[in-house]
Amino acid sequence: MDADEFRRAGREMIDYVADYLENIRDRQVTPSVQQGYLRKLVPEKAPQTGEAWEDVFADVERVIMPGVTHWHSPRFHSYFPSATSYPAILGDILSDAISGLGFSWTSNPASTELETVVMDWLAHMLGLPEHFLFSFKGPGGGVIEGSASEASLMTILGAKAKAIRETKAKHPDWTDGQITDKLIAYYSEQAHSSAQRATTLAHVTGRGLPTDEEQSLRGSSLAQAIEEDRAAGLIPFYVLATSGTTPHCAFDNLTELGAICQAEELWLHVDAAYAGSAFICPEFRHWMAGVECVDSFNFNPHKWLLVNFDCSALWLKDMSLISQALDYNCPIIRPNPDSGEAMPDFRHYQVALGRRCRSMKVWFVLRMYGVEGLQKYIRTQVGLAKEFEKLVQLDDRFEMMVPVRLGLACFRLKASGEANMRLMKRINDSKRLFLTHAMLNGQAIFRFTAGASRTNSADIHHSWKIIQEEATDFLKGESDQKK
């Protein structure tokens, strides 16, 4: 493909993307294909000689689209949203063209420097403490990770290295393995599985702690666990608090947890993967009260801030605690020049050596939407979830199970969890909507996100109507069976 062909094909692709996203309501939200469908549509091996663009492009509709779950359909209410936006796509195109890996300042100065700038911009937007800013000139700063899981892994490994160092100072005869056997990390029972995953990868014990009636991890729960575990000879070292849990969008109490972690010298990490984007609106920041006490804070602009995957923003109060644990020195990498402002070598803060210039898409999004544009986007989506909540409350057959906090509604048919699961299967099998469930007090409930970027009020009403229709048929079927 030469440059002229690329110019033509690129225009076709840009138009295809615009058509796809603007008309996404017309597509069935989840595919009807069976497992293994795609292999039947393509050759067993790569072609020996190159094919024409037209043939490849035509196969997008023939091969790919029949098997796509359309995350940006307004009928998609599953998981948490995945972001896409026109400015982010443009930023990614440029990043792909430059394709210069920014593992050190020298390897691509613009990539490293832009990342420090957009991380400071984001920190300002969220109202994070200034010790997380590069411009503060302390040991703190931010880095773009691939995912919240990677952020949790980085911070737990940093905390583990610190805990081992400190324990060895007291017990020089203990080995790393003996100390690791005693290390214990905490998170709420409602935390995302990436919390438990981080402990698995770091090979330390993880303990899920009970939450209060608002699904929030409180200080008392943590304090009790620390006391029990210390008495059992364990070494508590790390707490992962969640701001906006996956099942119910609940918020752990950072003020209480922070005070305990400071007193007990535990690392406190905040996973705000989904909800962090909402903190650009001051009215939601009460949920991050206490953030000044945390050691690290992470959220995913690729979930709700219109930046395409992958882009997970992680701030550290002391960046050196990660780089010390993970120092990544590759002999062929030229050292940073001494001149000017010292810049981080971002390879020391992630699993990989190489890295894309992910800050480009962030920069494009922040500039083209502006802070107010993004605030408006978040508020609109929260409004849609609240609108949905009202619709649920108007139908006696249903009940809200958790008050809508941001863009997630947790509700159920007034029936057993098992009945709710059957109704959900019915709805999902209809391919008219796509929903997932959560567990609450041992019972399955509906979990409805309002987060696809083009969703509007009419879409919310449309989705609710489908749920009502399916519920009517479902209840009729249940009642017929009983007869």
Place this chain on the structure above:
Amino acid sequence: MDADEFRRAGREMIDYVADYLENIRDRQVTPSVQQGYLRKLVPEKAPQTGEAWEDVFADVERVIMPGVTHWHSPRFHSYFPSATSYPAILGDILSDAISGLGFSWTSNPASTELETVVMDWLAHMLGLPEHFLFSFKGPGGGVIEGSASEASLMTILGAKAKAIRETKAKHPDWTDGQITDKLIAYYSEQAHSSAQRATTLAHVTGRGLPTDEEQSLRGSSLAQAIEEDRAAGLIPFYVLATSGTTPHCAFDNLTELGAICQAEELWLHVDAAYAGSAFICPEFRHWMAGVECVDSFNFNPHKWLLVNFDCSALWLKDMSLISQALDYNCPIIRPNPDSGEAMPDFRHYQVALGRRCRSMKVWFVLRMYGVEGLQKYIRTQVGLAKEFEKLVQLDDRFEMMVPVRLGLACFRLKASGEANMRLMKRINDSKRLFLTHAMLNGQAIFRFTAGASRTNSADIHHSWKIIQEEATDFLKGESDQKK
């Protein structure tokens, strides 16, 4: 930005990308900026209201480009190459638009299924053993990781879990920590720092082993280490062999290492990050003789196979050994349907839960170049490195230090390593070329990659002429100093 604006801006960006890549020879390969340059060019905070596309777009040349190291300039001879190609960029645009995360089959069937297909296509192209293919219907298969570092981490964690299980069967009273203290992994002293990094992240001991006169790790070296370490009470469990080392593009002896690992029950992983792409040409496959004995094999299409970062292809003889170690169950994820062909849930084979559809760009590249087009690309670049080798051999002041194997030339000025470093600094400071060094027998030598995608014979001559000119001036300066 609405759809019409995106259509216009997208065309501008596509044209910009084509212009950038086609005229990249005109840009200074490394930037002249000082650290901290970028922050001075942008506001301290994100704009309150959205800006016009024209202003954002204009800042690409004003803010970004002055600080870019142009990896695709034919004057770029550092590190190993980073791939970019027009078909890959088009694939990424589509993937960004769909933006559906393929962590399970249900979450995006097309993403999961296309990945199984392109991994099989790549395995066929490289001539890998059939037990790595999904179509073989065994426990093997492939997965796209973000980097070779992540592939090493996944495999060492899989091997560690297996070793702990097996050791516990013999010593039920030993704790995980006590066993981990005894685990030891091996790699060659010439291995990439990601090998040592993987041991750091997995918290096991790593040992670099000496290589032969061709920088190759041989069986005798491994056998001796295993014997020594077992005698010292350690538990050898994992070997990372390199196909195409970073400093010299050397190849570890897989036949010898494979036989030992099978006899001694060690996991053998092959990191062919750079050189793996060359195995699509049968004439280079003698370097992977013995691959039928390895447990896992990884290479980076994002280095040399024209697929944009990130795309690191990892094959496993038994995928369950990774998923068992890392099982990633998120309650809100709907289980795979039972019907049809069983598909992997790719979240079990990586650090993150979320994942982009990276197979799209692979599919576009393989189809639009075809196997022969990609073979031609590899052979051209190997030819350029060999052409460079001949030029070096014609100048008595220089000598080749390692025969050119693929696209890397290791040479030096006939002088001390220290003098070579000073000459290299002079060349890099001129901003006319960008080179890095390697160490050989304790001395610094030049490391010259021919790998930017547009490099041609005239470019190689041009670069060599610059090196000669700078050497002449350098030697004159040295000689003047002595007077």
